[in-house]
Every structure is written in C-alpha cells, then in structure tokens.
Amino acid sequence: MSDPLFEPRPIHDHFLAIARLPHASGGEDPVRRYVVDEARRLGVEEIHYEAAASAPGRRNIVLRRRGRGPFAEAPWVTLQAHLDMVTIPRDDIFPLQLHRLDRPGAWVGARHAGQPTSLGADNGIGVATALAALADPALADYPLECLFTVQEETNLAGARELPADLLHGRRFINLDSEVLEEITYGSAGGAPAEYRLPLRRAAVGAGWVRRDIAIEQLRGGHSGIDINKGRANAVKLLARALARLDRRLTATEGGSYDLRLVAIGQPPEHNKDNAIPVAAHATVYVREAQAEAFADDLLRLLAALRETLQPVEAAMTFQVEGNLEAPPYPPLTEEDGDAVLGLLGAIPHGVLRMIPALPDTVETSTNLAVTRTAEAQLTVRCSNRSSNRENLDGLLAEHELIARRFGAEALIDRTAAYPAWQPVEGSPLLAVARAVYRRHYGERHAARVIHAGLECGYVVEKYGAEMECISIGPTIVEPHTIRERLDAASVAPFYAALCEILRGLFVNPEA
DSSP states (O other): OOSOSSSSHHHHHHHHHHHTSOOBTTOOHHHHHHHHHHHHHHTOSEEEOOTTOOSHHHHOEEEEEOOOGGGTTSOOEEEEEESOBOOSSOSOOOSOEEEEOSSSSOEEEEEETTEEEOOOHHHHHHHHHHHHHHHOGGGTTSOEEEEEESOHHHHOHHHHTOOTTSOOOSEEEEOOOOOTTEEEEEEOEEEEEEEEEEOOBOOOOTTEEEEEEEEEOOOOOBTTTTTTSOOOOHHHHHHHHHHHHBTTTOOOTTOOBOOEEEEEEOOGGGOOTTBOOOOEEEEEEEEGGGHHHHHHHHHHHHHHHHHHTTTTTTTOEEEEEEOOSOOSSOOBOHHHHHHHHHHHHHSOOEEEEEETTEEEEEEEEEEEEEEEEOSSEEEEEEEEEESOHHHHHHHHHHHHHHHHHTTOEEEOOGGGOBOOBOOOTTOHHHHHHHHHHHHHHGGGOEEEEESSOOTHHHHHHHHOTTOEEEEOOOOEESTTSTTOEEEHHHHHHHHHHHHHHHHHHHTOTTO
16 A cells, blocks of 8 residues: 555554454464564564464463663563454454545544444554564664463453463553553453343244344444443343333333244344444234234334434434244243343443542443343343452342342353453553653643453463553544544554653663
8 A cells, every 4th residue: 555544654554464364352363473474574583472372371472572782681671462353243354444434534444345344453553563663673772572462352361361471571561542642550350241041932823923123223332441421232222122012011101012022132243242232133923913003112112212312322223024934933931031121121231330539430330242042041141340349249249149030040250250450650660651641742641540451450460569561552433343443643643652651661761
C-alpha cells in the first residue's frame, strides 16, 4: 500500500500483515510464525518459541534483544501484547481488509467480503508496536524483552499459564490499552459462571402456530469497558418481552397469551463470552386464534422498550414472522418454558457496584453473554468482573442461588478466575510514564484503573511486588464489535510516548 492508513510505517506494515492472517483465540499459529520470522530477520538473539506446543503457556513467545554500549548490562524492560483477537461476526473473517472509514476524523476499520467486521486493533496494534520497537535504530541500545501471549480474549490462558521464571524484565509495559492520553495501572479480576437447566418437551396439537422472533443490531461492545454505557443485552430484552406476554408469568394490559417456548438464544456467530449480545432469536408456539394479536402486542412492546433505550440503541430492529416448518424440537413443557424465561430474567446483567473511592469506575459487573437452547438443556454463560475479590465471590454465590431457585445447575470453576491487578501509586515506572504523558498531553492525560481484565494481573501475581506494570495504547473505539475502529492519528503519538518512556527508564530514570 503506497498511501499508508497511519504512521509510523513499520507499525502500519506489521499490522496490515497481521490482519491478513487468521488469529482467533486458540488459532494464533499463523501470527506466531509471523512474529518469530520477523525476530529471526532482525537477528534477535534470544527466541523462546515452541512451534508445535498445544498448551497455552507453552504457545507464548518471548523475544530478547540485548542491550549494547552503556546499556549492555542494564535491566530488561518488557513489552507485552496478545496475539489473538475477538472475531466478529464469526471466526472466518480473514484476510481482513483494512480501510478508511467514511466518518469525521481519521478512522480505520475492517471488512471481509464487503461486510464490516471487528478490526483486531485489540491487540494487533500492540503486537505490531513491539515488533517495530525491536527494529527501531533509536532504541537499539536498550535491552528489550517482548512477550506475546495467546488466548487473552477467551480466558487469558497464555498469561494464566505463563511460567513464573520465564521473564527477565521487572518493568512491564502492556500495549493493550485503548485511550491515547491514558495510562492504565490497575484492572478488574473476573470469573465465568455457567447455568445448565434440564429441559422437557411436549408436542402441541392442532390449533397452534409457530412464530419466530428476532431482535438485532444492538450496539453491543466490550463486556467490561462498555458495560456502563447503557447498552441493552439482546437476550435479556427478548426474554423480558416474552415473559411480559406469557399469561402464566405476567398479566399485562396489552394482553397475555398461552405461549409455548421452543428455543431462545443468539445466532451462532454472536456467541462471544466477552461481548454484550447484539442479537437474539426465539421460536414460540401460540394458539392460532391469538397469533395476530400476539404479534401486534409483541411488536408494540418491543417498540416501547426500544424507546426507553434511546439514543443508545437507535439502530435496534425487531420482527415477528410466521413459519410453517416444524422446528428441530417440539415446544418445551409449559413449566420448563416459563422456567427458561424466568431464569433469563433473574440472571443479573450490567453494573452492580461502582468503586466508592473512584465513583466513575465500575467495581463489579456481570454480562449475560451466551445463551443456547438444545433439545434437553438450556446453557447460559456469564462473564463476571470485579476489582474486589470479596464482591466477586459474592456475585458467584448469587449465581449459584439463582440456579437452585430455577432447578438449574451452576458450574463455577473458581480456579478459572483471573486476578485483579491492584494499582501501585508509588511505582517508579508509573512515575516515568506520568511525566511523559504530562509533557505530551498536558491536562488531558490521566492514569486510571479500568473495568476489564488485563494480563498484568497474572503477571503481578506470578512475579510479585517487584514487577512494575503499566498499560498504554492508541485510541481504539468499540472493540469486540463490527464497529471497532482505530484512530489513525493516535498511533504516532502513542509510539512517540512509548519511546520516550523507554528513554526515561534507561537514560534518565528520574524524568
């Protein structure tokens, strides 16, 4: 590409190359090979890479480019990025085609086969930046260690299984933040919860008709960063509407109906644990004599709900359609269909508590992420986050109580919980970064704790208090959606700030 989408050109070229390669979580091998090939081309002295490894901790890559001259024996500084991305709307979106977006500003998005997709700037820009830093002549004297992890977007497995003796550096710069002027120095922990509800089915006789309902084109977004932005959960919304019209659950002025639920959930391409659901579909049977009134009342109810969600959900669509084909399974029994709607209504979603000392920062939240109805079981997965371990444990206990109330099983693997990254105000690395950001951005600069899981939590847990961490990055908007976009004008100042932080750490630690 002769006309780059952004500068610096080395970051641009690496990012475009990465975007062409498949790298969904667990399928990062093409990008792993690209990183190692680039390291060998640059003559990086130490390469930790197991090509055939299957365990996430062994699939991580570590590169070390030794210092020289007065910095030959200087302590290492570690740059870190993850190799995977959230693939929306489905996994087979590669090669990504990057392009300038037709909107005010200088924004870069992605598409595949003419359709918008997630971009993968989270965290392809971080990978590209680390590779650019290794090749930068202005940084050639400094000893740099680069860690590239896998499966961050699903369960942080690469960081979770990182050997505690692998890294040499004790000053750790994560390149996975998404606001140019901000330094992140703390993040939430989290743990998954899964509900499994046994289902029974019973056929209906004559006089019943099938109706298919769909809610689509909600905004969605990152289940941590965007959880406090008033974005609706499509599954919760659809379950709420159906429960409102189910005569056995709720009597409303708009009418109540004898509903028999067949299935409710998301289209397969939208099943991502760390994304707020943007679409939900359901199939029900209603009595033929009530079918027209049911459709009218449901459409009116969904229109009213959409009004309550404005202006956030302006693009929301919904429809009710007849379908003469028999579904794969007969309807659920009345009792079990109502239990499904009741359970989906009872499972919490959204912000549960703010941090008292930081009232603009979410402390605890949960995302009802994935819902699937099979023949004999409803499965619901929730992603839970908190910077307070006691409150996270309390939330997991609440999931267990809700499951028991509805006759479901709650699967909570506390060993899969990932740790919060607790902020350390007195960190010398943070002090250097703050000084750089103050010079670059003046009053716009900020240092904050975020409501998202970052791999720094595992790194600090494994290496102890001697490991100093910060996270920085260019501006990336609406990650984990088809609207993900990179502020092209933010990449160059981000890289300039990173280089200045490195110079401050090696040349003038008191900067």
